[in-house]
Amino acid sequence: MNWSNTALTAANHEPVSVLVTAIGGAGYGEQILKALRLAGGYRIVGADSSRDCANFARVDHAVTLPKASDPNYVDALLDVAYAFGVDAVFSGCEPELKVVSDQRERLERAGFLAPLNPKSVIDTCMDKRATAQFLDAAGFPHPRSVELSSLDDLDRVDWFPVVVKPAVGGGGSVDCHIAQTPRELRYLAELLDLGNRSMLVQEYVGRPEDEYTVGVLHDLDGDFLNSIAVRRELGGALNAKLRVPNRTGRADLGEDLVISSGFSHGYIGPYPEVTGPCERLAAALGVKGAVNIQCRLVDGVVQVFEINPRLSGTTSLRAMVGYNEPDVLLRRHVLGETVSPRFAYRSARIHRSLVENFVPEEPALNWTWAELKSMFVFLASMTPAQCVL
Template identity: 55%
Template sequence: MEKIAVMVTGVGGGGHGEQILKALRLASAPYYVIGGDMNPYSMGLAEVDVPYLLPPATDPRYIDEVLKICAKHDVKALFHGSEPELKAMSAQRDRIVAQGIFLPINPANVIDLCMDKAATSTWLLDNGFDVPRTIAIEQLSDLDRVDFFPAVLKPSVGGGGSNNIFLAQDRAELQFLGTCLFQTIGAYIVQEYVGDTNSEYTVGVLCDMDGKLLNSIAVRRMILSGLSNRIRVKNRTGNPAFGDILAISSGVSQGEVGPFPEVTAACERLATTLGCRGAVNIQCRYANGKVYVFEINPRFSGTTSLRAMVGYNEPDVLIRKHVLGEAVSPRFPYRSGRVVRGLAEVLMPENLFERSQGADQ
């Protein structure tokens, strides 16, 4: 079977671009993967068929360079590997699609909404979904409105990988951490900490590009592992419902992978109500019989390869349906299992970019 040329940007270690690359390598279809990254030392560049060094997504030349590479290799599908690249591709989606390239991204209004956590929280409440109590901090006096603890402080926009996130267990901590965060990034949100360390899920909902629901999957996170927690502290609130330890995920997810209908049902309803296309990733905790959504990522997940390992291969499914024209049955079967993570190393070739000089399939 002839190899299908696919480009994945942002293939550096730790991001969802690397995850998409891994998922494509797990697929039965033979993919010829062109990879791009702005860092010449990104691990993923050593693992693609042809590597390219790209300008940052904020550079005016970015889309031009991506399209030039796509034309050279007759790329059939283009996947972004970082949120800045998602924004850049979304802004010029018409130009990309006009070149005959399949671009599996959500509508612009979905992307814009989900990248603002304060706006997302309001939308969830307005549409009948459960969400932790959330207060936007636009000036330090807004901290006086916080009447719940523990409280999670985090950026409303950005903050990937749990950057600039803090946990306050009492008023004094809130005031100190809240002041420091405001001085560092400006406005942010404070969100109620719900559930315990065994109740957190990252949920993937997959729709086709016409908005038809295809399937869903969840990972019940093991967030007490060293790789998987950003914050881990003793519970000092006196409330045993939170467990002995309070923890915030690092974004490096691992754990039990499966359908988990108690959480995926609500997330499926959310994705269809929102009007998602392609992949969407929903972060939530399941507590008191309710699914509390605290973040929606309108893109592929940092657990894309974990899902592909059990037969739920999102990028492959979308290519097969929309590029190859194959019939994809909704609720396609996949396995359940526990997937854990560690560290991996690669020796970067000295002639890494020679493959992209005149590379030809």
């Protein structure tokens, strides 16, 4: 079927079973869950490391998993996938994404679709040093950046203002700060324990009103499907992680210097002036799946400051306008449907707000992984005659 003029819904097929992890904590796992619910027609197994996950009330089956740092994490993930007969597994947070990426062969051998980018793409994008090196080598504009590993390195930074962030990881603007002077940079270096861990110092560029989060979607064979952008509105406390008055004297940066939070909202549409360069970047990177590119448009030039090799924290917003990335990937690779490149979607302005969830004393949890494992052990111990009885 040609999707160019058809709404992307999943209502007319037998339910595909999907395991979505890390659905609590307002991360992108929750966004995947929301997008699949908007599509309709999916049987969703939702997993989280917390028994108190409010989103357990929004899935068909709920289960707790160990944290990604647990050596049994992948075993647990496979046990849950087997127990509920899922067709595909979406990792909903970066620590789990990294672990699953490293052991993806186990999921593939077991027959589960894991819509992941190639390991090389994930490793490059989750390391901000490697990201900067890739952008340099491929000739894509980006803010100046330097990795610091000790206080002695601070003299290497002679341009301000700068954004200070972890060199590895740190999605959703975790541990990101702004320094407008060498003194502020030294204070942050001491605060962030520079020396025991490295950090990346990146030039602060552009104005907050020119910041975009851009999604580029390829299928898992690497064929381009579509792109979309959210022009962020960073005026509220929910959407800006950090806002400080601009004391640099540089009017080109605006009145305030702003670092966005992981809760993006704003104007959604094609924005070819930013999606075009990002499409070329995704192709050069070798994307197979979804990639999310953070950038600012500075004097007509896209300046990329971060690449997330995964689905976005704006996945459900995009799905609301007909650009439903999880649904498209499942249709393409589980149902075997044809998805035409540049399928139609709407443009819109979408705003987010906080939503309160009533959490009952008895949570909506169906199973813990430990309970499922005990059941497997019990069933394995039974004789064929006992199974018949």
